[in-house]
Amino acid sequence: MPSLWMIVASFLFACMGVCVKLGSDEFSTGELVFYRGAVGVLMMWIVARLGGIPLRTPHWRLQLSRGFSGSLALMCYFFALGILPLASAVTLSYTSPIFVALLLVLWFGERLRWPALASVALGFVGVALLLRPTVQPEQWPGAVAGLCGGLLASLAYVSVRELGRAGEPEVRTVFWFSALTAALGLPWALARGLHLPDLRGFALLTGAGLFGGCAQLAMTRSYRYGRTVVSANLSYTTVLFSSLFGVLLWNEVLPLAAWFAIALIVASGIATSLATRPHPAPTVNTASQTPD
Numbered sequence: 001m002p003s004l005w006m007i008v009a010s011f012l013f014a015c016m017g018v019c020v021k022l023g024s025d026e027f028s029t030g031e032l033v034f035y036r037g038a039v040g041v042l043m044m045w046i047v048a049r050l051g052g053i054p055l056r057t058p059h060w061r062l063q064l065s066r067g068f069s070g071s072l073a074l075m076c077y078f079f080a081l082g083i084l085p086l087a088s089a090v091t092l093s094y095t096s097p098i099f100v101a102l103l104l105v106l107w108f109g110e111r112l113r114w115p116a117l118a119s120v121a122l123g124f125v126g127v128a129l130l131l132r133p134t135v136q137p138e139q140w141p142g143a144v145a146g147l148c149g150g151l152l153a154s155l156a157y158v159s160v161r162e163l164g165r166a167g168e169p170e171v172r173t174v175f176w177f178s179a180l181t182a183a184l185g186l187p188w189a190l191a192r193g194l195h196l197p198d199l200r201g202f203a204l205l206t207g208a209g210l211f212g213g214c215a216q217l218a219m220t221r222s223y224r225y226g227r228t229v230v231s232a233n234l235s236y237t238t239v240l241f242s243s244l245f246g247v248l249l250w251n252e253v254l255p256l257a258a259w260f261a262i263a264l265i266v267a268s269g270i271a272t273s274l275a276t277r278p279h280p281a282p283t284v285n286t287a288s289q290t291p292d
Contacts, residue, residue, distance in 0.1 A: 006222035006234040012215035014241035017081055019208040024082030026201050030188025032078050037185055039209020040178030048171050055175055059166050066159035067180030069152050074181060076149030083142025086246035090239050091262045092146030097269040098123040099154035119271035126264030174216050236266045
């Protein structure tokens with residue numbers, strides 16, 4: 001059952017990506033980020049109330065670090081979704097395990113064994129193949145944003161790991177992440193012109209928030225009751241679901257080199273997580289993925 005929860009979470013994250021990509025024709029990235037955060041705040045407040053979990057946190061510094069890095073990663077991810085094919089944008093956002101391995105070396109001074117180093121190298125080869133020549137010149141801003149999202153998500157992962165060790169409930173962490181996301185997205189939305197959505201736009205914005213929030217809860221349950229490594233690796237089924245949605249909804253046909261590059265990046269992420277997995281409690285990873 002824990003594995004099934006992660007597959008459900010991956011499907012819901014892919015559905016969120018679909019809503020964001022569809023909404024990118026009508027809304028600016030700032031608006032999408034703001035509404036995603038606002039819906040998340042409401043959802044997590046309800047869950048916290050029902051569970052009797054106080055939202056005041058004694059770990060403000062870690063929450064701010066996780067919130068800022070995660071919110072910026074989400075902005076990059078949403079921006080990339082509006083420019084790149086769905087499968088490419090999602091894959092680039094899932095380069096975070098590769099960057100996490102580098103952060104463990106540079107930030108925490110951990111030594112990587114040769115399997116981890118080989119996995120990281122494999123991931124960057126996959127990124128290079130995906131970017132050239134499959135990314136068109138006008139799509140490069142989206143590609144750069146996708147990679148920046150993966151890097152920022154790795155920073156968020158480190159903060160989430162420390163919050164888990166400090167005993168912070170997942171609902172509280174997601175609530176403050178959502179609050180910061182809404183707060184950071186609002187000025188961007190106002191600068192580009194915030195407008196009331198029509199019925200279709202309201203459905204897309206609400207869907208992005210609900211799918212993302214429900215995916216977080218399903219992912220949390222998977223990590224809490226299942227094996228961390230299994231859950232982390234199953235999260236890559238988001239790439240599979242996104243690829244199928246891209247074909248069905250947008251007739252996205254990626255060249256064979258792009259599919260090979262996507263396979264390399266996914267294999268690298270799985271191998272890196274196996275080679276560098278930490279040993280904290282299973283709740284550490286519950287909010288670490290980019291598609292929050």
